[in-house]
Amino acid sequence: MATATKTIYRELKNDPLKYYLAVGLTGLIALIAAAAAYYMETNGHHVTGMNNQIVWGMPHVFAVFLIVAASGALNVASIGSVFGKTAYKPLARLSGLLAIALLAGGLAVLVLDLGRPDRLIVAMTKYNFKSIFAWNIYLYTGFFAIVGVYLWMMLEKRMNRYSSAVGVVAFVWRLALTTGTGSIFGFLVARQSYDAAVFAPLFIAMSFSFGLAIFILVLAIASRADDRPLGDFIVGKLAKLLGVFVAAVLYFVIVQHLTNLYATEHHGVERFILLEGGIITGLFWVGQIILGSFVPLVILFHPAFNKTRAYIYAAASLVILGGMTQIYVIIVGGQAYPLVLFPGMEVKSSFFDGVIHSYAPSLPEIVLGIGGIAVACLVVMIGMRVLRFLPTSLADGAADPHHNIAP
Amino acid sequence: MNIDTENRESTNTARRNFLAGIAGMAGVSIASGVTLFSFAEAKEAGEAVTSKVRWGMLIDTNKCEDGCTKCVSACNKENGIGTTGRAETDPQWIRKVQLRDPKTGNQTSLPMMCQHCAEPPCVDVCPTGASFKRADGIVLVDKHSCIGCRYCMMACPYKARSFVHEALEDQKSHAPRGKGTVESCTLCVHRIDKGGIPACVEACADEAGGAMLFGDLNDPKSEIAKRVAKYASRQIRADLGLNPGVRYQGI
Numbered sequence: 001m002a003t004a005t006k007t008i009y010r011e012l013k014n015d016p017l018k019y020y021l022a023v024g025l026t027g028l029i030a031l032i033a034a035a036a037a038y039y040m041e042t043n044g045h046h047v048t049g050m051n052n053q054i055v056w057g058m059p060h061v062f063a064v065f066l067i068v069a070a071s072g073a074l075n076v077a078s079i080g081s082v083f084g085k086t087a088y089k090p091l092a093r094l095s096g097l098l099a100i101a102l103l104a105g106g107l108a109v110l111v112l113d114l115g116r117p118d119r120l121i122v123a124m125t126k127y128n129f130k131s132i133f134a135w136n137i138y139l140y141t142g143f144f145a146i147v148g149v150y151l152w153m154m155l156e157k158r159m160n161r162y163s164s165a166v167g168v169v170a171f172v173w174r175l176a177l178t179t180g181t182g183s184i185f186g187f188l189v190a191r192q193s194y195d196a197a198v199f200a201p202l203f204i205a206m207s208f209s210f211g212l213a214i215f216i217l218v219l220a221i222a223s224r225a226d227d228r229p230l231g232d233f234i235v236g237k238l239a240k241l242l243g244v245f246v247a248a249v250l251y252f253v254i255v256q257h258l259t260n261l262y263a264t265e266h267h268g269v270e271r272f273i274l275l276e277g278g279i280i281t282g283l284f285w286v287g288q289i290i291l292g293s294f295v296p297l298v299i300l301f302h303p304a305f306n307k308t309r310a311y312i313y314a315a316a317s318l319v320i321l322g323g324m325t326q327i328y329v330i331i332v333g334g335q336a337y338p339l340v341l342f343p344g345m346e347v348k349s350s351f352f353d354g355v356i357h358s359y360a361p362s363l364p365e366i367v368l369g370i371g372g373i374a375v376a377c378l379v380v381m382i383g384m385r386v387l388r389f390l391p392t393s394l395a396d397g398a399a400d401p402h403h404n405i406a407p
Numbered sequence: 408m409n410i411d412t413e414n415r416e417s418t419n420t421a422r423r424n425f426l427a428g429i430a431g432m433a434g435v436s437i438a439s440g441v442t443l444f445s446f447a448e449a450k451e452a453g454e455a456v457t458s459k460v461r462w463g464m465l466i467d468t469n470k471c472e473d474g475c476t477k478c479v480s481a482c483n484k485e486n487g488i489g490t491t492g493r494a495e496t497d498p499q500w501i502r503k504v505q506l507r508d509p510k511t512g513n514q515t516s517l518p519m520m521c522q523h524c525a526e527p528p529c530v531d532v533c534p535t536g537a538s539f540k541r542a543d544g545i546v547l548v549d550k551h552s553c554i555g556c557r558y559c560m561m562a563c564p565y566k567a568r569s570f571v572h573e574a575l576e577d578q579k580s581h582a583p584r585g586k587g588t589v590e591s592c593t594l595c596v597h598r599i600d601k602g603g604i605p606a607c608v609e610a611c612a613d614e615a616g617g618a619m620l621f622g623d624l625n626d627p628k629s630e631i632a633k634r635v636a637k638y639a640s641r642q643i644r645a646d647l648g649l650n651p652g653v654r655y656q657g658i
Contacts, residue, residue: 044573044586051495052569055557115555115570115587122552126535133534133558189647190528190564339566341519341643342658346507349519350479351499351566 007090007398009388014226019385026377033371036364037112045115048365053357054335059113061328062369065210066106066376067140067181068203069323071174072211074099074147076238077154078174081167087237087399090391091219092167096151097383098215098376099174103143105376109369132183139177146170155387178207185330192269193334198259202252206323209245213319216242218380220313222390231396232307239312243300246319250293253326269337272356273329280333283325292322332359449602458542461525461652462594463624464608465631465640466517468657470618471611473516476503478619481610482520485595487579498569500592501607506658515658518607518619521546521567521592522643522651529559529568529591538589544624544652545594553588560589564644565651567591624652 012019040048050057077092077099079085111117127134150170153163182203188194216238223230257274260266273284299305299315306312336357341347347354384390391398450456482488482501490497501520507513523546529538530546537553540546548559560568568591575584581597584590595605603609608619622631634640640654 041587045570046491046493046496046572051572052498052560052566053495055560055570115557115589116553119552119554122535122537123554126552128530128533128536130531131534131558133532133556137534184558187532188528188562190562190644335561339564341504341565342506344508344510346509347504349502349504350494351502351519352495353502353504353519353566 008392009093009390010392011386011388012222012226012384012390018225019381023378023381026374026381029374030371030378033368033374034112036367036371037117040113040364040368041117047362049359049361050365051357051359053352054332054359056331056335057359058361058365059109059368060331061324062372063106063110063113064181064331065324065327066102066109066372068178068207068327069210069214070099070102070106070207071143071178071181072207072209073102073215074170074174075208075211076215077150078167078171079241081164082171087234090394090399091215091234092163093151093154093389094219094222094384095215096147096154096170097387097389098218098380099211100144100147100151101376101379101383102211102214103140104379105372105374107140108375109372112368112371113365132180132187136177136180136184139173139180143173143177146173174207175204178204185334190339191334192266192337192340193260193273193330196256196259198252198256202249202256205245205248205252206326209242209249209319210323212238212242212245213316213323216316217313217320219394220309222380222384223394226390228390229393229395229398231394231399233396233400234394235309235312236306239300239306239315242316242319243297243306246293246296246300249326250289250297253288253293265340265343268340272337273333277333277336277356280329280336284329284333287325288322288329291318292325296322335359450600456541456543456545456600458544459625460543460623461625462523462544462599463622463631463652463654464523464594464605465620465622465634466653466655467618467620468515468517468655470616471516471518472616473505473514475516475615477610477615478518478607479503481606482592485579485598485606486582486593487575487577487584489577491573493572496570496572498571498590500567500569500590517655517658519565519567519643520607520653521563521594522565522649522653523592523594524652525650527649528562528564528647532558532562534558541596545596545599546591547593547596548589548591550583550585550588550590553585555587555589557589563591564647564649 048057074095076088076095080088080092111120123137127137146166147170150163150166153159153166179200182199185194186197186199216235220230257270260270273280275281296315296318299311336359338352338354338357341353479501486500488498488500501518504517504519506515506517523544525544527538527540527546530540534556535552535554537549538546538559539549555570557570560570568589570589571584571586574586578584582593595603598604598606604621608621611617611619620631620634622629624632624635626632635654638656640656641658642651642654
């Protein structure tokens with residue numbers, strides 16, 4: 001191994017005033033979100049934009065995004081310990097922390113949107129093992145436990161030798177977790193836009209992409225806040241990888257829609273999403289495809305852009321924005337198209353049969369979702385302050401194993 | 408699981424005899440071999456429901472008038488379902504659906520409610536087991552263990568379920584409901600367990616065309632079993648293989 005310097009990890013030591021201000025502000029956002037959740041629970045869900053047609057709305061968009069991104073954020077660690085890529089190893093600790101943080105944020109939103117969040121204990125004690133939701137409860141808690149142990153193996157010197165083995169378990173688990181999240185939709189036989197096995201691999205690809213995009217931004221912000229060097233080598237490597245993941249998501253999206261377009265029975269829902277769905281169609285083409293996929297791909301692969309930090313960070317931000325849009329299109333778009341009970345017939349009823357359902361998210365819902373992001377940020381900020389997650393230097397000399405080798 | 412009702416011990420036998428008499432009258436033939444409904448037998452209090460019975464419904468759309476909503480009103484009254492004026496969030500356990508074949512112009516009207524599937528997707532997806540199917544085929548929600556995740560609403564192919572979006576008042580003791588939980592047609596399980604029939608079926612027979620027939624699909628001697636054996640009937644979304652307990656004639 002040509003690594004010249006040993007990686008040294010340190011807690012964040014930056015200006016306490018700035019740090020506590022940031023923690024305070026983020027905490028305030030989380031508190032406001034908790035108040036929004038309380039408002040929705042006491043008044044009932046009629047104060048949200050959700051209804052009996054669009055039963056899952058903005059909270060689910062945020063929650064699913066964060067949960068999917070959580071498993072993806074762990075990939076950086078997996079690449080180091082499972083696939084043995086030395087350059088990624090110094091990033092593994094932060095990767096694990098971010099994974100736990102994002103999952104915590106996502107689950108907080110999901111739980112607080114329940115009709116009866118006070119009955120969480122019921123969900124933890126009564127299981128229907130045919131339900132993918134019930135599997136997911138195990139997958140999520142298992143993920144916390146396994147990543148927790150993984151972090152312990154990495155942070156505790158005496159345990160370092162086990163970190164690769166635990167890393168393999170964590171990698172397999174995160175694949176199962178995202179399969180479970182995708183299957184929430186993939187197994188819904190009733191709805192035209194779901195009921196497709198492609199949702200499992202699609203969600204895995206999405207997690208790779210969204211998780212890495214968030215990781216890149218968190219790494220950049222933390223390094224800058226604490227004045228730690230972050231070299232072009234590692235950023236360039238992550239950027240290239242992000243490009244591959246964005247392309248993978250796009251591939252599965254194309255497969256998803258082409259498969260539907262082949263089957264006549266799905267033409268209606270495809271016409272809705274791709275052509276006539278108004279805001280959903282706009283979000284799909286502009287948000288998900290152009291801004292969330294094409295523009296990042298150009299930035300991340302074109303030599304004129306992919307050497308510049310600002311462009312790389314912009315690409316990562318667009319991937320996040322595009323990812324949120326994609327999940328909105330999947331969740332809300334999928335429900336907006338009515339159930340087909342009588343194929344080929346014109347249908348109407350007092351219960352909105354046969355019509356495209358509309359959804360206008362309310363402020364409390366959006367605030368609750370943002371609260372999930374705030375919770376994730378808090379976990380990361382506090383974690384990095386009290387434990388040694390971030391290397392003191394990720395400068396090219398420290399991060400690139402071949403940096404000092406003469407050509 | 409079993410939904411029991413109160414004060415039935417001493418009155419069951421007498422009630423059964425009385426109801427059997429009523430059944431005889433109500434089950435009067437309206438055409439040769441066709442009756443309004445076959446009669447449910449009251450269950451002893453504390454007696455477990457059995458899979459020997461499969462409660463079901465047969466709806467003859469030829470007798471279901473467009474614009475008639477007697478079944479809907481009866482259901483709302485029976486189960487204490489009111490309206491807030493917010494149609495998008497108001498629960499609907501049963502609704503009238505108007506169908507029009509754009510190629511022929513043919514129009515049909517029918518009631519749509521929980522189809523009480525033998526393989527209910529809502530039960531499959533429910534994380535806590537709050538959605539459950541009784542042995543006699545009635546699909547219900549246990550209001551005490553529903554956490555309000557609405558996954559069952561995503562999974563139901565019939566849009567049969569509603570989420571209670573706000574606080575409720577004046578509930579019926581036999582049909583408990585709760586803000587933040589999901590609900591749907593119970594097939595008037597409180598009536599069935601006492602040997603009665605669903606309110607919608609009763610209202611349709613008494614006040615409308617008698618389009619709804621209720622009974623035990625497993626009992627070859629029951630009117631409903633005879634009817635589905637003799638006449639072609641259809642399950643909505645039969646392609647899903649859910650074997651719903653509600654069947655339709657005339658579509």
